[in-house]
Amino acid sequence: MEVEENTAVLVAIGSPKGQQETDEHLDELAFLAETSGIKTVNRVIQNLAHPDPRTFLGKGKLDEVKNFVLSNKVKNVIFDEDLSPSQLRNLERTFNAKEQEDLKVRVYDRSLLILDIFLWRAQTAQARTQVELAMNQYLLPRLTRMWTHLERQRGGTGTRGGAGEKEIETDRRNIKFRISLLKEQLEKIEKQRATQRKGRSNVVRVALVGYTNVGKSTLMNLLSGSGVLAENKLFATVDSTVRKVVFGNIPFLLSDTVGFIRKLPHHLIESFKSTLDEVREADLLLHVVDLAHPFHDNQIEVVSKTLGEIGAANIPTILVLNKIDLYREKFPEANLEEMRGYYRQHGYADVIFVSALGNENITALKQLIFERVKERHLQIFPNFLKDSYEFSPWPTETT
Ligand SMILES: Nc1nc2c(ncn2[C@@H]2O[C@H](COP(=O)(O)OP(=O)(O)OP(=O)(O)O)[C@@H](O)[C@H]2O)c(=O)[nH]1
Ligand SMILES: [Mg+2]
Incomplete structure (x- = not known):
């Protein structure tokens, strides 16, 4: 069976310092994506002083990216900036035609991409707890279909699809509970580490x-x-x-x-x-x-x-x-x-x-x-x- 390539379009805002710096930011983003196993197939620069509050990209650029993503079956759209929860939701909707299906095109912002890499990389109990805490805090205000993303991280199949409001509310409560649990665990680990450090x-x-x-x-x-x-x-x-x-x-x-x-x-x-x-x-x-x-x-x-x-x-x-x-x-x-x-x-x-x-x-x-x-x-x-x-x-x- 042929393994489908995990591909991405990158989006960055043009740096006020010029093209060279914008290119450098995109190079770094491509390297982050590569570290995550994602191959960059296109780069888009939005020259905007103020990104659109609803969709980050302006209408023309958004259509352009959407056409490219759909006709090339691109799997991810990765933004070099951080997106607000509503921008993220609107963008997910834009790139995924049917509301009820599991996400075909994933939207990442910079934080999510970095968190993703940390999650895969963390080995020790301390680092794993720290990353999971950060990930949950990031997800809490963004809980919609993103939950499937979290499921994927935990080794789930990610096929849960469009969650209803009720399910989302349950998920939200679970995440809050998880956050407080992780904080407790972290405190315990930190106490041990502090004792170790004192000895040194x-x-x-x-x-x-x-x-x-x-x-x-x-x-x-x-x-x-x-x-x-x-x-x-x-x-x-x-x-x-x-x-x-x-x-x-x-x-x-x-x-x-x-x-x-x-x-x-x-x-x-x-x-x-x-x-x-x-x-x-x-x-x-x-x-x-x-x-x-x-x-x-x-x-x-x-x-x-x-x-x-x-x-x-x-x-x-x-x-x-x-x-x-x-x-x-x-x-x-x-x-x-x-x-x-x-x-x-x-x-x-x-x-x-x-x-x-x-x-x-x-x-x-x-x-x-x-x-x-x-x-x-x-x-x-x-x-x-x-x-x-x-x-x-x-x-x-x-x-
Ligand atoms: N050419 C060259 N490559 C180097 C040198 N030092 C390190 N590298 C390479 O740079 C890459 C990163 O090295 P690491 O030691 O993993 O860097 P790090 O700072 O620990 O990176 P992170 O843990 O990912 O933050 C590896 O491919 C190294 O082989 C050097 O002096 N010259
Ligand atoms: Mg290192």
């Missing part, structure tokens, strides 16, 4: 942070010798991992956690608060950047803003400019020292260029981390002999 208060804590897909987990594996999943997908990591690392004779804890992205759904940040404690309570942040990404400065901005939102803005930070191998391929003439100066001017005192994949300049990175960890370690244990701390990098370099 005498150890320096370092956290890898950064935009999604920049190489955090690859670095985690290099620095700690652990086997965290790293791959060319968005949000490969949703759970957080903490490993004990010893450089010289100084131990510290290194954590790898969920990456950030532009417009991360509000419910997700809320429900991931306890996972992000790992970041908030760190003594040192390694802010990893994909230097080869054309919009890496925008990504740095998104990350610093998100760090501010979770109360981690003032933690000492090493800016780790990663994927230098790819960057050099693209810009062989680039002046890295000039670039270092640029980031120093923007408040990053520690700037280092590495290639995690090529194992390049990793010894220098280890040395820098060692210096910063040592400073903090000596604050916690002022009586320790300073001289006894020597870090001799082991030969891991390829260049």
Whole structure:
């Protein structure tokens, strides 16, 4: 039997900053869709200062998209923005002719797509509970035929079809109950985690942070010798991992956690608060950047803003400019020292260029981390002999 392809049309608003940025937003959305197993077949840009309050797209564009979707049997229409519950409903109606049938064309907004990916990716009890909570909170005001979507997530067949008002009311009550249950479960898990963290208060804590897909987990594996999943997908990591690392004779804890992205759904940040404690309570942040990404400065901005939102803005930070191998391929003439100066001017005192994949300049990175960890370690244990701390990098370099 031939497997039908899961296809999508993407819709974005034209960025006031110009075509290049709009394209970049659409590229990222296509990558998110791809991570979700959906292939992009068309991209639509709506140049509107104010999206239509009923259908997001204006009448002409909406007809255009509908014709394309119907004649090409496209399965999903994915919006780069968040849709209001009524916009979502109206759009579902527009793309699905018959009211009573199960949805043939699914409408996603950005939050739903990201939540979907998180739901598939979360492994630990904590992450699963957090994502499910965020998903339920997202769905509650949108309960109509969307319920079938939730059913699908839970492994249901998704054939339930158009629910009546009465059923929807029951569903709504169930979801509310589920939300309070999940909150209780999360509280319990958080209490355990808080106790664990207290036990570690005498150890320096370092956290890898950064935009999604920049190489955090690859670095985690290099620095700690652990086997965290790293791959060319968005949000490969949703759970957080903490490993004990010893450089010289100084131990510290290194954590790898969920990456950030532009417009991360509000419910997700809320429900991931306890996972992000790992970041908030760190003594040192390694802010990893994909230097080869054309919009890496925008990504740095998104990350610093998100760090501010979770109360981690003032933690000492090493800016780790990663994927230098790819960057050099693209810009062989680039002046890295000039670039270092640029980031120093923007408040990053520690700037280092590495290639995690090529194992390049990793010894220098280890040395820098060692210096910063040592400073903090000596604050916690002022009586320790300073001289006894020597870090001799082991030969891991390829260049
Ligand atoms: N060329 C190149 N690729 C790299 C480098 N570091 C990581 N990658 C690749 O970038 C992709 C993402 O790496 P990850 O380590 O999974 O990135 P992450 O930041 O943990 O991503 P998420 O967990 O999805 O947020 C993988 O395909 C890596 O092999 C590098 O220095 N150079
Ligand atoms: Mg990762």
